[in-house]
Amino acid sequence: MKRRIYAVASALFALVAAAAVSLFAVAPPAQAAAGFTVSGGRLLDARGNEFIMRGVSHAHTWYTSQTGSFADIKSLGANTVRVVLSSGGRWTQNSAGDVANVISLCKANRLICVLEVHDTTGYGEEGAAITLDQAVSYWISIQSALAGQENYVILNIGNEPFGNNETVSATWPTATRNAITRLRDAGFDHTIMVDAPNWGQDWRFVMRDNAQSVFNSDPDRNTVFSIHMYGVFDTAAEITDYLGRFRSANLPIVVGEFGHNHSDGNPDEDTIMSYAQQNGIGYIGWSWSGNGGGVEYLDMVTNFDVSQLTSWGQRIFNGANGIRQTAREATVYGGGTPTTRPPTTPPTTRPPTTPPTTRPPTTTPPAGTRGCTASYAVTGQWQGGFQAEVRVTAGSTAIGGWTVSWTFANGQQVNQSWNATLSNSGSSVTARNVSYNGSLGAGASTAFGFLGSWNGTNSAPSPSCTAS
Structure with a gap:
């Protein structure tokens, strides 16, 4: 949950954005992993079909009784839910049994589960935050709930694992490589998602400039990078440049969090969603309901009531390039095949979103009568x-x-x-x-x-x- 104001210098973003970056070609997969895999910078589901995340985060660890949210999120068209969990470092630990139930709720509602440990948020700047290594220890402790779920679960090691402390956030590459190695050595074959430092927004480009080496450190070559887009990403140029560099390098990237507004600035959600749709990039909005600390405007529904969509909820679910329009269910749930899956890039013959002038006429009720x-x-x-x-x-x-x-x-x-x-x-x-x-x-x-x-x-x- 976004309970603090990110301290981000937009001017510094602009200066660093001008720096050159070298991203090299992706090494071929070293071995095939179970469940989801990465190929050519794209995420493939367990049936080998491309899967593009279209979903939202749900603050399960703070609202464990709101289990109906999974069905509600699915009812609005999502194919993914990112679930907030706690290792016990800062909040009440989610047990292996609770996590197993979360996974069963995802599967029952034909959703892909992205599970994340939230206790890492802002490490190095937030005193109570835990390390990525501690997050890995939690994943290992509940491995019994995760084994065999590679078709349905993606492990987001830790949420926004470093704050803005320059010295500490500079350790992100080493800490992330070590975390991936520990998970693989422990027998995890899941696709791993890694969040950027700087409260997830990578305004110093530590993740961007080290993404290739981190990807190559995974013996399964099955790691996906997650950028969180709030006030740092308030222009189309910043969004397209950041995401475009990963695409050009064939490195898998998702927008793991974003909003329509934030206390650190006003993100350009229209460009985030349109660029993601045009380029086959997944996105996960923050968040379903229950926000506090001054960012209640990021609730998509009021009081967990699916019938009370907020303006942000209307935008992400029903707006242009929104979840309803663009989400496709993972084919592991029995859907289409590569020949029937909707193309990532709309073909020229695809009917336009805006109805054409040849659209069937409507019937007009008599004037002055209810109709x-x-x-x-x-x-x-x-x-x-x-x-x-x-x-x-x-x-x-x-x-x-x-x-x-x-x-x-x-x-x-x-x-x-x-x-x-x-x-x-x-x-x-x-x-x-x-x-x-x-x-x-x-x-x-x-x-x-x-x-x-x-x-x-x-x-x-x-x-x-x-x-x-």
């Missing part, structure tokens, strides 16, 4: 699958609920939906509002979406809307 209209648009399409959005708009008076129906002409099927309750009868589909989006003021609108399958032709139906 609604519905419009249908394909927002993403790939061989055998597609994603669609249906927008419901109230007429000239407010409505208390709505029902949308349509008939597919080409045998399409709905496989997964959100923000509506859908039912199928042959080629006919009926969608009804859920508890939080039925009441619409005059002229107001809401949207729901779904993932579907198609074969041969995927023509758009013309939906009708009935208000209640």
Whole structure:
């Protein structure tokens, strides 16, 4: 949890950004690891398909009773949840049994679990923080809960493991290499994620400039780098330069945390999300709910209530390049194959996110009467699958609920939906509002979406809307 203000000098960032950096070609994998693997700078799931994280962090260690959050996070389209754990160094330790339950909740909800030890946060500047070596000791102590879960679990060794103390943060390469070596020697075959120093934001570029040597130190060549983007990354140039250097070097990088605002500056979340989508880079937003210490604005839902999305929650889940639009479930859960997986770079024939002018017309209710209209648009399409959005708009008076129906002409099927309750009868589909989006003021609108399958032709139906 972001409970402190990061002390970051933006001017120093600009000066250091001008320094040259040498990142060399990636060495070939030394051996195949179980579960997730890294190949050519990309993360592959256990079925060998590229997996791009689209998820959020959940502060489990402080809110262990909020186990329903896993299903709620999945219901909004995420494919990943980053779970805050404690080694016992600063907060109550999460036992092996508790961690095993967390993993089972991730698997039950078809989520990939990124598990992180939070006690390392700000070591060298935060007096209570523990070392990466101590974090590794915790992982080894709960290894029984992690063994055999390589298909579903990624180990984020320690959250933001160094603060801004220059002398201490300069030890990040050695400490990180040693931590990886200890985990591998202990028999961990999981993909390992490593956070940057400087409160995760690497404004001195210690991680960036030493990433190759750290990657090469992993005998499995199965390490992913995680940058946290807050006030340091408040311009498009800083974001694209940092992420682009890893991409150019074929080194795996994810945005392991970011927000829409922060006490140390205003991150450019639009560029973070758009650049990540364009370049096949994973991102994990901070955080689901329960923030304190002056950063409550980083809650995505209010009081862990999935029906109360905040503005940040709306942005990351439902906005442009957001989770709903771009997340793809890991194929280890029985999804597609390399030939049916949505491409990382949208093909030129992919339907645009903004509905074209040829979009099916909506029905218009009589003036002055209670009614609604519905419009249908394909927002993403790939061989055998597609994603669609249906927008419901109230007429000239407010409505208390709505029902949308349509008939597919080409045998399409709905496989997964959100923000509506859908039912199928042959080629006919009926969608009804859920508890939080039925009441619409005059002229107001809401949207729901779904993932579907198609074969041969995927023509758009013309939906009708009935208000209640």
